[in-house]
Amino acid sequence: MTFLTVITYLGIFMFALAGAFKARGAKLDIFGGLVVAFVSAYGGGTLRDLLLGVRPLTWINDNLAFGLVFAGTAVTFLVKDKVNNFRRTIFFTDAMGIGLFTAVGIEAAIQTGTNNLYSLIMGIITATFGGLIADIFCGYAPLLLRKGELYATACAAGGLAFILINKYFDFHRSLDLSICVILVVAVRIYSKRKRLTLPEI
Template identity: 50%
Template sequence: MDNLHIIGYLGVFVFAVIGVLKARTKRFDIFGAAVLAFVTAYGGGTIRDLLIGIKPVNWVNDNLAVFIVLLSTVITFFFKLNNTIIRKLIFWIDAFGIGLFTIVGIQTALKADVSQGYSLIMGIITATFGGLISDVLCNKVPNLLKPGELYATACIVGGSLYLLMINYHINTTTSMIVGILVTVVVRIFSIRRKLQLPRI
């Protein structure tokens, strides 16, 4: 298992946990929580694979992927937390998750011979569309569309830096780690400093 697979599975676990935490705020049962966990973890990657023609999509025939989602569902389901703590956890875990999935999405697209510009877009889709779909299922405005949320912007900054580093032939693992951390820092910093893009 290479570094990309390790980062990918870590991202799956992180986003599956977010899905279960979202389900808890809506008082879903454990089946509903598992469905939301799967959608959050694999929604973005599935859309990416369909757009760039990867067959079958990333989670088909991957028993470990399903196991990780179910494990994260069971573990998270039995932790009893109040809604304030859950909201904070969702924010911190989500910031880390978009960093992981931005890099996974970019690298997956590059391996499929997609140009660097469109690979960056695929990274953004991988990182954000699972959360978007799960928010819609929970009848919430997705973070991706909320004003004052530098969500996709954080992915663009971290993903662009990652592409720049690999263009300069910097070690792949180092480039991945830096790209992930920069995405996370931009996301957290933007919320702490209340940074936002201009409104229409």
């Protein structure tokens, strides 16, 4: 199992957790939670694959990935009496998810021969669109579009670092991916704590 595969599966699990916690906040039943967890984990990657013309979709016939969605939903159900601060839990699982999926999305695009700019865009789409769809399903204002949230911006910062490191330095690929993940998560957490925002249009 490659390092890219490891962070892909970890990202799926983290987004499944985030999606299931969102479903709990919206007071959905366990089936609704599973649907939202699935959409959160697979939505961005599915859109990326469709745009890149990847067939079959990367999650088709991947039983381990599907099992991780079930596991994330089950964990959320089992700890429902032990996790009181849903917003904090969702925030940290989602921050980890976008970091992992930004790296995965960029690398997946690069492997298809996509240029650096569009690989960065594919990374942002992979990281953010699953959560956007999950937010819509749960009736929340999507984090991707919410004022005061450096969400896609955090993905862009980490993704750009990945692109530049890959272009100008001869590091091991796992180090490139790790730097991307860490930077996305760090920017997301720091911007939230310091209440950093982008200028209004």
